[in-house]
Amino acid sequence: MKYVDEYRDPAPARRLIEEIRRTATRPWVLMEICGGQTHTLVKYGIEELLDGAVELVHGPGCPVCVTPLEIVDKAIAIAAIPQTIFVSYGDMLRVPGSHSDLFRVKAGGGDVRIAYSPMDALRLARENPRRRVVFFAVGFETTAPANAMAAWQAKREGLRNFSMLVSHVLVPPAIRLLLDSNLSRVEGFIAPGHVCTVMGYEEYEELAARYLVPFVVGGFEPLDLLEAIRMLVRQLEEGRAQVENAYARSVTRGGNLAARQRMMEVFEVADRNWRGIGPIAQSGFRLRAEYAEFDAEKVFGVEAISAPEPPECISALVLQGLKKPVDCPVFGTRCTPATPMGAPMVSSEGACAAYYQYRRHIAPAGAQV
Amino acid sequence: MCLAVPGQIVEAHEVSGMRMGTVRFGGITREANLDFVPEAQCGDYVIVHVGFAISRLDAEEAERTLRLFEEMGALADAAGEDDG
Numbered sequence: 065m066k067y068v069d070e071y072r073d074p075a076p077a078r079r080l081i082e083e084i085r086r087t088a089t090r091p092w093v094l095m096e097i098c099g100g101q102t103h104t105l106v107k108y109g110i111e112e113l114l115d116g117a118v119e120l121v122h123g124p125g126c127p128v129c130v131t132p133l134e135i136v137d138k139a140i141a142i143a144a145i146p147q148t149i150f151v152s153y154g155d156m157l158r159v160p161g162s163h164s165d166l167f168r169v170k171a172g173g174g175d176v177r178i179a180y181s182p183m184d185a186l187r188l189a190r191e192n193p194r195r196r197v198v199f200f201a202v203g204f205e206t207t208a209p210a211n212a213m214a215a216w217q218a219k220r221e222g223l224r225n226f227s228m229l230v231s232h233v234l235v236p237p238a239i240r241l242l243l244d245s246n247l248s249r250v251e252g253f254i255a256p257g258h259v260c261t262v263m264g265y266e267e268y269e270e271l272a273a274r275y276l277v278p279f280v281v282g283g284f285e286p287l288d289l290l291e292a293i294r295m296l297v298r299q300l301e302e303g304r305a306q307v308e309n310a311y312a313r314s315v316t317r318g319g320n321l322a323a324r325q326r327m328m329e330v331f332e333v334a335d336r337n338w339r340g341i342g343p344i345a346q347s348g349f350r351l352r353a354e355y356a357e358f359d360a361e362k363v364f365g366v367e368a369i370s371a372p373e374p375p376e377c378i379s380a381l382v383l384q385g386l387k388k389p390v391d392c393p394v395f396g397t398r399c400t401p402a403t404p405m406g407a408p409m410v411s412s413e414g415a416c417a418a419y420y421q422y423r424r425h426i427a428p429a430g431a432q433v
Numbered sequence: 434m435c436l437a438v439p440g441q442i443v444e445a446h447e448v449s450g451m452r453m454g455t456v457r458f459g460g461i462t463r464e465a466n467l468d469f470v471p472e473a474q475c476g477d478y479v480i481v482h483v484g485f486a487i488s489r490l491d492a493e494e495a496e497r498t499l500r501l502f503e504e505m506g507a508l509a510d511a512a513g514e515d516d517g
């Protein structure tokens with residue numbers, strides 16, 4: 065497939081690996097923020113192929129993983145109300161709430177449906193005028209324009225039976241939190257390619273200047289990530305802390321203006337709670353007042369639900385790159401993709417699930433990508 | 434969920450005021466909303482995420498990156514360091 069296969073070619077991958085190994089004078093600690101990138105890095109065993117030239121730690125960029133427990137509980141409460149149709153991206157269904165998950169609500173007779181796009185939820189609302197249709201609008205900046213478009217279109221059409229349970233989060237505030245913590249060992253960041261496709265990378269320039277850490281915007285194929293790592297190592301070796309773009313076929317400095325505009329028409333920046341991490345000021349989106357009629361928390365009166373986090377799961381440390389999934393005492397034993405105890409074991413973008421799925425099959429260092 | 438994949442626009446049309454397109458990903462085709470990529474035409478490649486094209490892929494930039502990888506190979510070959 066064009067724009068996919070050529071970025072998986074083993075020959076240039078070997079050269080990039082050689083180049084990184086040759087340049088790195090010490091094992092730089094790099095973080096990829098996005099769960100999609102975690103997935104590729106673990107799947108292709110890229111850290112092992114680099115054989116100690118860099119250490120990769122995995123960041124908080126899996127929306128499924130950071131959606132807070134109380135939002136999952138609110139979703140479960142709404143989905144259980146008769147005559148509602150609760151519509152969600154598939155990987156949210158197995159995320160454990162305090163006592164249940166959406167799959168169990170569905171098994172118990174709740175009308176919970178999986179959608180590929182928020183527009184599927186709109187279609188369901190049009191087709192079922194007597195039922196209330198609720199869309200579970202989670203995600204990072206990549207997903208926000210699409211979810212915003214659903215609300216915008218619903219308002220334009222005057223759809224009265226449609227609402228959204230919104231839990232949108234933003235990447236830069238989470239990075240700021242990591243860099244402000246004196247526990248963080250991260251020396252360079254692979255910036256998330258599809259978040260930057262929407263947002264551009266001016267925000268990361270501010271972070272690079274303020275914290276003196278380099279960022280390279282990376283794509284999602286093995287060569288994209290190796291190139292981002294090569295550029296980061298070069299910056300670190302040369303003592304630079306700039307923002308560079310290794311995913312220029314999709315990302316421009318200003319991002320996608322049309323998408324950003326629609327997103328800001330519908331959403332406004334607000335404080336958000338992150339699962340495993342806690343509250344982060346100004347770290348997400350909520351619906352603007354003009355869209356209050358589409359806010360499922362208000363429509364169904366579930367604003368007050370709150371939930372404490374379970375103690376066994378160390379996902380807080382995993383999501384901040386302070387621990388690896390294998391450091392968790394229940395990893396692969398009591399916690400597996402079939403019986404997830406924490407959200408990072410649910411989604412294929414979660415670090416725990418990626419480790420569980422691929423860690424046992426990785427090729428030895430020096431093997432072909 | 435964050436998955437976003439490149440596909441080629443094979444046809445574009447309007448549905449209730451929105452610009453939609455048929456996008457081919459390898460063997461399969463899917464409808465995608467093209468409102469966020471007003472510049473994208475039939476034949477262009479776009480990155481599609483949850484039913485929305487979020488960027489038109491820049492063919493020149495893609496070529497440039499691939500050439501860079503080639504050149505790196507040529508340099509390594511010339512230096513006799515290609516461990517093939």
Ligand code: SF4
Pocket residue numbers: 376377378379382389392393394395396399400404405406407408409416
């Ligand atoms: S392995 Fe399971 S319990 Fe441990 S951190 Fe990951 S999700 Fe949490």
